[in-house]
Amino acid sequence: MDRYSRKHRGLEDLTVSRGLAFGLFQSLALIPGVSRSGGTITGGMLLGFNRKDAAEYSFLLALPAVFGAGVYKLTDIGGDEYAGWAATIVGTVVAGVVGFAVIAWLMRFISTHSFMPFVYYRVGLGILILTLVGFGVLSPQGGAESQPGHGEVIAEETVPAEESAEATPSAEPSEQPSRAIPSVDPTTGWEIDSEVGLPRNPGTGLYYDPELGMDVNYDPVAGLATNPVTGDQYDPMERYETVE
Numbered sequence: 001m002d003r004y005s006r007k008h009r010g011l012e013d014l015t016v017s018r019g020l021a022f023g024l025f026q027s028l029a030l031i032p033g034v035s036r037s038g039g040t041i042t043g044g045m046l047l048g049f050n051r052k053d054a055a056e057y058s059f060l061l062a063l064p065a066v067f068g069a070g071v072y073k074l075t076d077i078g079g080d081e082y083a084g085w086a087a088t089i090v091g092t093v094v095a096g097v098v099g100f101a102v103i104a105w106l107m108r109f110i111s112t113h114s115f116m117p118f119v120y121y122r123v124g125l126g127i128l129i130l131t132l133v134g135f136g137v138l139s140p141q142g143g144a145e146s147q148p149g150h151g152e153v154i155a156e157e158t159v160p161a162e163e164s165a166e167a168t169p170s171a172e173p174s175e176q177p178s179r180a181i182p183s184v185d186p187t188t189g190w191e192i193d194s195e196v197g198l199p200r201n202p203g204t205g206l207y208y209d210p211e212l213g214m215d216v217n218y219d220p221v222a223g224l225a226t227n228p229v230t231g232d233q234y235d236p237m238e239r240y241e242t243v244e
Contacts, residue, residue, distance in 0.1 A: 009048045011057060018047055026061055035122070036062065041115070052111050059103055179240040185210055197236035198225065209236065 025043025029036035037058050044054030070092075077088050132138040181194050187210040190199035196218060201208040206215040209225065217226040224233040 008050070009053070010050060011053045013049070014057065021047055022057060022061060026058075033126075038118075038122075051115070052107065055107065055110055179237055179242060181237075181240050196220075196223075196225075197240060211239070 022040055022043055025046075026036055026040045028034045028039040037055075040058040040061055041051075041054045044057060045051065049057070077085055129138065179197070181192060181197060183192060183194075184190070185192050185199040188199055188208065190202065190208065192199045193207070196207060198207040198209055198216070198218070200206070201215055204215055207218045207225065208214070209216045212227060212229075214228060216228060218224075219226070219233075222233075223235060223237075225236050226233050
């Protein structure tokens with residue numbers, strides 16, 4: 001596209017219809033693996049804009065989405081699992097300075113160079129990832145594999161009868177106290193797993209902790225969940241009252 005597009009338009013030639021076309025190309029980023037900036041820059045060059053102006057408008061087009069997402073998440077600042085205002089402000093300033101420097105360098109670079117180095121990088125990285133997935137080094141399921149799926153049965157290790165008899169004490173073990181676990185989580189409306197004490201997120205297949213407001217990793221062997229932010233393990237069942 002960089003080689004064959006006419007590239008005769010600049011930002012002064014931007015109209016409402018061309019701006020909408022830019023936006024449609026940006027929406028392609030909803031497809032997994034499609035770069036937002038890459039899609040908008042490619043779309044701009046298809047519309048006849050030169051390389052530099054297409055890239056500049058691509059970055060400008062990201063501002064409403066980034067600003068809107070930041071405002072939306074402001075209510076989470078200072079929560080139990082989120083950083084406070086001081087860390088958020090410092091992080092925002094640092095990210096802004098670094099982002100400005102990188103974008104300034106990139107704009108100078110693309111003024112005299114083509115996009116082919118980035119094309120080679122994405123194609124090479126894509127081939128590498130597909131190869132690693134094909135050989136089983138990487139899993140396309142990601143974190144979902146750490147938890148059993150719906151209806152998945154965890155295999156229990158069988159113990160010979162002799163060893164089981166030796167390990168079992170003569171006295172009958174005391175019964176575990178039962179817990180008052182509701183069948184449905186009142187916050188999300190999702191069904192609670194009575195053996196885990198947490199509902200399962202139907203979108204990700206992972207267990208969801210309403211108190212943390214996020215998915216958590218769960219070890220079915222230890223019966224413990226892990227806070228993905230702090231790394232601390234805890235028993236979700238302890239939040240429910242014991243029924244005598």
